[in-house]
Amino acid sequence: MKEISCKLLIIGAGPGGYVCAIRAGQLGVDTVIVEFGKPGGTCLNVGCIPSKALIHAAEEFAKIAQIAGGKDLLGIAVAQPTLDLTKTVAWKDGIVSRLNSGVAGLLKKAKVKTVQGWATVRDGKxxxxxxxxxxxxxxxxxxxxxxxxxxxELPFLPFGGPVISSTEALALSEVPKTLAVVGGGYIGLELGMAFAKMGSHVTVVEALPRVLTQYDAELTRPVLKRLGELGVEVMPGAKAKGLSTQGQAGKGDALLVETADGKNAKIAADRVLVTVGRKPLTEGWGLEQIDLDMVGKFIRIDDQCRTSMRGIYAIGDVTGEPMLAHRAMAQGEMVAEIVAGHKRSWDKRAIPAICFTDPELVTAGLSPDEAKTLVGEVKIGQFPFAANGRAMTKQGEDGFVRIVARADNHLVLGIQAVGQGVSELAAAFGLALEMGARLEDIAGTIHAHPTQGEGFQEAALKALGHALHI
Incomplete structure (x- = not known):
């Protein structure tokens, strides 16, 4: 049996793990990283990146189909388009492959040793x-x-056959005629809307009273409107019960549902996409051998990502919400510097979160209700994209930017936006919160015209009582 020794060992080469390894290597730390699959983890291989590729392809197809149907006002005419999902998936896989190679190259450049295989912890060292x-x-x-x-995985809808997770949804060879999505969170709606644009008849089954419950109703209203335009049927307060048949995919399967009023219903479903959340991977690699303190299903950590056992750190999804790649990356970078002897701790005011629905949603910091609960009186400024020239030229008038600040000193506590392409505003939102910006700071910053970013400045002006363009 081969043995090697190192200063830092990282189990998992997802966004958190590989960033930790690269930064440690840059700092001269003798580092080994172990990964069973390809570098990049869920995010790069079967999550963030491939889903955004599929969403983009669906958007482009929907635009062309709309123009072909005579519903466009831009003066463009095209023939009826067709979609070859096999080629779309191959294009997506090409992007993933390039990024896989990029991560592997960065690890090598940082002199990190990569070991391919399944790691099992024997003890703390x-x-x-x-x-x-x-x-x-x-x-x-x-x-x-x-x-x-x-x-x-739901016990009454185990993965296999027509029942798929997001991983299988991103690798289908053809667009299902009917798709039932169980779970109305961001993953279910992102993929459900994409398949609706590609031609599927999509039904979303959500047990809670409304979809996207992690966002306030005002923020999600434009998304609900778009769901209706795409013909997506949303069933709030409904509970999936199982499949009516266990035949081959696309051969007469139907999802059994108990509706909000207690009635039983069947939903035709060539595929059933289950997106009811994710759970930390804490089994199969020897967690029981080191007996770490837990918080529910997650590993408990402090503000330096230290666990209850000296010398063992934990980062990313395995440590709890928010399960976001950029949170894991920030944690990984911090831990690498701590191991290298630097003084670091987790001191983040905000971690922006994005939902890539149509339109997109961005949140950073506190919501209006959260801010009111924390500080009492607040100022809220909201600017609609219907009054933004750039949004109008992109046919993206639905949506707005909203800023929440303290009423007494105008310190910005939270920023939200919904609209076409607003994901790119996340950096500005996060920066403003991290820098401790006040409404006057944002209002006094010159924003380029014409851009959707002007909505950020206008929202601050609105909160101060003197918006210019509404």
Whole structure:
């Protein structure tokens, strides 16, 4: 059995793990990273990146189909388009492959040793890895657990056949004629809207009273409007019960549902996409051997990502919400610097979150209700994209930018937006909160014209009582 020793061992090469490894390597730390699959983890391989590629392809197809149907006002005429999903998926896979190679190259550049295989923890300093060439033991001074998360499986709708997770949805060879989405969170609606644009008849089954419950109703209103325009049927307060048949996919399967009024219904479904959340990957790699303190299903950490065992750190989805790649990356970078002897701690005012529906949603910091609960009186400024020239030229008038600030000193506590392409405003929102901006700081910053970013400035002006363009 081969044995190697290092200063830092990282289990998992997802966004948190590989960033931790690269930064540690840059700082001269002898680092080994273990990954069972391809570098990049869920986000790069079967999550963030491939889903955005599919969403973009669906948007482009929908635009052309709309023009072909004579519903466009731009003076463009085209023939009726067709979609070859196999080629679309191949294009998506090409992007993923390039990024896989990029991550592998960055690890090599940072002099990080990569071990391909499944890691099992023996104790707080020792890990055994099953590789293609046999077992390898790795001993380390410090260990980072970055095992990520996996889709939640429903016992009455186990994955297989017509029942798929987001992973299988991103690799389909053809667009299903009927698609039932169980779970009306951001993953379900992102993919559900994409397939609706590609031609599927989509039904969303959500057990809660409304979809996208992590956002306030005002923010999600433009998304609900767009769902109706796409012909997506939303069933709030409904509970999925199982399949009426267990035949082959696309051969007469139907999703059994209990509606909000207690009635039973059947929904035709060539495919059933289950998106009811993700859970931390805490099984199968030896967590029981080190007996770490937990918070529910997650590993408990402090503000330096230290666990209850000295020398063991945990980052990313395995440590709890928010399960976001950029949170894991920030944690990974911090841990690498701590291991290298730098003084660092987790001191983040806000972690922006994006929902890539149509239109997109962005939140950073506190919502209006959260801010009122925390500080009492607040000032809220909201600017509609219907009054923004750039949004109008992009046919993206639905939506707005909203700023929430303290009433007494105008310190910005939260920023939200909904609209076409607003994901790109997330950086500005996060920066404003991290820098402790006040309404006057944002209002006094010159924003380029014509851009949707002007809505950010106008929202601040509105909160101050003197918006210019509404």
């Amino acid at each position: 020792t890990v055994e890895v099953e590789t293609e060439t046999g077992s390898q033991v790795i001993r380390a001074e410090a260990v980072v657990i970055a095992t990520g998360s996996v889709p939640v």
